[in-house]
Amino acid sequence: MKQKxxxxxxxxxxxxxxxxxxxxxxxxxxxxxxxxxxLLGKTKRWARPGQGLWIVPSHGVHTVGMLFALxxxxxxxxxxxxxxxxxxxxxxxSKVSFKTNSILELPPHTxxxxxxxxxxxxxxxxxxxxx
Numbered sequence: 571m572k573q574k575x576x577x578x579x580x581x582x583x584x585x586x587x588x589x590x591x592x593x594x595x596x597x598x599x600x601x602x603x604x605x606x607x608x609l610l611g612k613t614k615r616w617a618r619p620g621q622g623l624w625i626v627p628s629h630g631v632h633t634v635g636m637l638f639a640l641x642x643x644x645x646x647x648x649x650x651x652x653x654x655x656x657x658x659x660x661x662x663x664s665k666v667s668f669k670t671n672s673i674l675e676l677p678p679h680t681x682x683x684x685x686x687x688x689x690x691x692x693x694x695x696x697x698x699x700x701x
């Protein structure tokens with residue numbers, strides 16, 4: 571059966587090192603406004619397992635105005651994990667890292683559930699839906 575790309579531009583995030591999925595329905599924020607807004611205005615209902623936002627490029631994020639906590643995974647240009655922050659509460663500022671090329675914003679406990687650690691290799695690719 572032929573596959574086609576998801577019309578919402580979603581990606582999956584797979585931890586190749588641990589052989590676990592980090593996210594199955596992550597959105598990509600590449601433009602200035604999508605990166606600036608991120609998950610602002612989203613409700614806690616967004617933060618269910620499998621969801622995520624991949625911010626490209628990014629060296630750090632804030633949770634000012636957020637309504638829920640997040641897990642953060644910092645990636646270098648080769649999608650290797652260089653830093654993680656678990657359960658970052660609203661109205662906080664993450665570490666700023668110039669080794670970081672992009673950041674995954676994920677529901678709380680995703681890092682723990684997926685076993686993701688610094689040094690892990692992630693695969694990020696378009697999610698596909700059947701015809």
